[in-house]
Amino acid sequence: MLAGIPLGDLVFLAVSLVLAGAVTGLLAGVFGVGGGAVIVPVLYEVFRVIGVPEEVRMPLCVGTSLAVIIPTSIRSFNAHRAKGLVDLSILKVWAVPVVLGVIVGSYIARFAPADLFKIVFVIVATISAIRLLFAADRWKFGEDMPGKPLMVTYGGIIGVLSALMGIGGGQLSSLFMTFYGRPIHQAVATSSGLGVLISIPGALGFVYAGWPKMDLLPPLSLGYVSLLGMILFIPTSIWTAPIGASLAHRLSKRKLEVAFGIFLLFVASRFIWSLLS
Secondary structure (H helix, E strand, O other), rough: EEOOOOHHHHHHHHHHHHHHHHHHHHHHHOOOOOOOOHHHHHHHHHHOOOOOOOOHHHHHHHHHHHHHHHHHHHHHHHHHHHHHOHHHHHHHHHHHHHHHHHHHHHHHHOOOHHHHHHHHHHHHHHHHHHHHHOOOOOOOOOOOOOOOOHHHHHHHHHHHHHHHHOOOOOHHHHHHHHHHOOOOHHOOOOHHHHHHHHHHHHHHHHHHHHHHHHHOOOOOEEEEEHHHHHHHHHHHHHHHHHHHHHHOOOOOHHHHHHHHHHHHHHHHHHHHHHHHH
16 A cells, blocks of 8 residues: 555556656647646546545546646647747737636536536537538638637636636637637647646646545545646656647648547547446
């Protein structure tokens, strides 16, 4: 036993998190999503194996994901910005409403049932995947980004949903930007910057949200954030994020859309199965 966890389970946990961290960083760079769509389902399975109660398992995954995304998103954003495709004007408009949305989402997490996190994950991932796989460039709300009032509204929505999903916001912001005619490469690059705005307040909010349930959480947890998960995920995810960013700029627009769409469908299917079972 170590920190209250059987040695065999601890080895499984460590190996799973290190490998998942490498995949997370790669996908964060390719898709500008911060990696949360990978982290959450992986952590869900890992925490299930070591016996984390269902009542706190999903929010623990979400909170830990947000904490892991902090360094991964910074690394991914810097890699994309170096290639000159990040639209900082959009990030400036979204900064405040996104952070406020994250605060609201974190507060909801304190009282929400576990299935709410899964349902939000499935709905957003499925809509995004359908748009990318089947609509190509046909679904558009306009040829350029909307005015500030609507952008602020979008920012708040992105913040709330990202907090409940444990993602860096790239999945949602990329969707909104392509609806308004922005190229997928620019959408991915700009979206990587939202991970920084979302992950820091989001992780702190989930520490607060999980504090009343510390008795149900595994050892080495701080609220709904697993410190062990952070320590094992972060090194490999930081290492592979620039590799993913470089790969993203080598892919054609359509290949990037199809790859992202298939990836999101896979994630949605996993949580639909979890809800039904």
